Amino acid sequence: xxxxxxxxxxxxxxxxxxxxxxxxxxxxxxxxxxxxxxxxxxxxxxxxxxxxxxxxxxxxxxxxxxxxxxxxxxxxxxxxxxxxxxxxxxxxxxxxxxxxxxxxxxxxxxxxxxxxxxxxxxxxxxxxxxxxxxxxxxxxxxxxxxxxxxxxxxxxxxxxxxxxxxxxxxxxxxxxxxxxxxxxxxxxxxxxxxxxxxxxxxxxxxxxxxxxxxxxxxxxxxxxxxxxxxxxxxxxxxxxxxxxxxxxxxxxxxxxxxxxxxxxxxxxxxxxxxxxxxxxxxxxxxxxxxxxxxxxxxxxxxxxxxxxxxxxxxxxxxxxxxxxxxxxxxxxxxxxxxxxxxxxxxxxxxxxxxxxxxxxxxxxxxxxxxxxxxxxxxxxxxxxx
Numbered sequence: 001x002x003x004x005x006x007x008x009x010x011x012x013x014x015x016x017x018x019x020x021x022x023x024x025x026x027x028x029x030x031x032x033x034x035x036x037x038x039x040x041x042x043x044x045x046x047x048x049x050x051x052x053x054x055x056x057x058x059x060x061x062x063x064x065x066x067x068x069x070x071x072x073x074x075x076x077x078x079x080x081x082x083x084x085x086x087x088x089x090x091x092x093x094x095x096x097x098x099x100x101x102x103x104x105x106x107x108x109x110x111x112x113x114x115x116x117x118x119x120x121x122x123x124x125x126x127x128x129x130x131x132x133x134x135x136x137x138x139x140x141x142x143x144x145x146x147x148x149x150x151x152x153x154x155x156x157x158x159x160x161x162x163x164x165x166x167x168x169x170x171x172x173x174x175x176x177x178x179x180x181x182x183x184x185x186x187x188x189x190x191x192x193x194x195x196x197x198x199x200x201x202x203x204x205x206x207x208x209x210x211x212x213x214x215x216x217x218x219x220x221x222x223x224x225x226x227x228x229x230x231x232x233x234x235x236x237x238x239x240x241x242x243x244x245x246x247x248x249x250x251x252x253x254x255x256x257x258x259x260x261x262x263x264x265x266x267x268x269x270x271x272x273x274x275x276x277x278x279x280x281x282x283x284x285x286x287x288x289x290x291x292x293x294x295x296x297x298x299x300x301x302x303x304x305x306x307x308x309x310x311x312x313x314x315x316x317x318x319x320x321x322x323x324x325x326x327x328x329x330x331x332x333x334x335x336x337x338x339x340x341x342x343x344x345x346x347x348x349x350x351x352x353x354x355x356x357x358x359x360x361x362x363x364x365x366x367x368x369x370x371x372x373x374x375x376x377x378x379x380x381x382x383x384x385x
Contacts, residue, residue, distance in 0.1 A: 021374065035088050039052075127142070159171075178297055179297045214240065218286075223335065307342065308325070
């Protein structure tokens with residue numbers, strides 16, 4: 001059996017997910033093809049053939065920076081990604097099924113869905129998020145893709161329950177997989193004291209990490225407000241700023257907090273990722289909206305417990321009191337109370353919950369089990385067509 005996975009970005013969370021899923025499906029005996037960006041960052045995997053068909057403007061060279069400066073990246077990416085549907089459709093005709101991962105822009109995703117439907121090519125869609133972080137939403141485009149997909153995979157029962165009835169009936173919950181593979185690709189850094197010294201962090205403070213894209217919806221301001229109320233905490237913000245630092249600037253610069261904050265702004269490459277996690281005692285996931293969280297699962301892979309808001313699908317990934325702390329409410333005061341409990345229980349409890357988090361991820365979010373359930377869904381779709 002042959003499957004084509006379509007993932008346009010090539011780097012980032014959806015790409016990491018697709019890399020792990022494609023390798024696991026290949027281990028299950030399928031012939032796997034992946035259509036992705038021309039500058040993809042996937043590890044080699046037996047049985048997986050890569051097709052770098054989607055050009056992507058990222059601002060890594062003078063031309064890309066100029067296109068971004070004039071705010072032309074979306075139309076340029078849209079045009080090139082639309083053109084890349086031609087080879088996707090050609091290869092799709094030689095595959096049993098197509099599995100679309102996410103989508104860079106909902107209207108373009110709807111066009112792609114229409115082309116696959118017109119070609120009578122059955123496809124499964126995993127949107128990864130059922131919300132739009134940036135406010136546009138495009139509900140009609142998303143609805144078109146949902147209706148034309150043979151089946152849809154969501155990562156949390158919360159998401160399935162909040163779909164329209166017809167879409168919910170056509171959706172199946174398959175959780176997001178663990179991210180141990182990412183830690184194996186990154187250089188190992190096991191010494192917390194050495195890592196804290198390298199990052200200029202105090203040895204005696206509880207280090208709370210907020211990792212990944214620093215956007216307002218990721219709760220940068222929330223964790224800053226909470227940390228300001230807990231003097232034993234040192235806050236480490238590590239990731240590419242996308243408005244979160246400006247949103248929280250007044251709190252981060254307040255006298256009560258500014259000496260207890262370290263900002264490592266910018267994309268954190270694999271060679272530095274292990275150090276950031278080793279230096280930390282707990283990861284903060286105070287997201288305002290969420291389906292699942294790759295950062296949460298990456299934290300588990302690094303044996304780091306989490307402090308999370310009870311939002312969206314996150315409660316389905318946190319065993320409160322075992323793999324971390326689930327706040328009783330979505331507000332900075334509740335987050336501060338959870339941080340106080342982290343401090344009261346200390347580093348030994350953080351390490352114990354981190355070990356439990358790693359075990360939990362292996363038993364609940366195994367990629368081989370996720371691949372088994374995914375390929376069963378493929379067969380179910382093919383038997384219906």
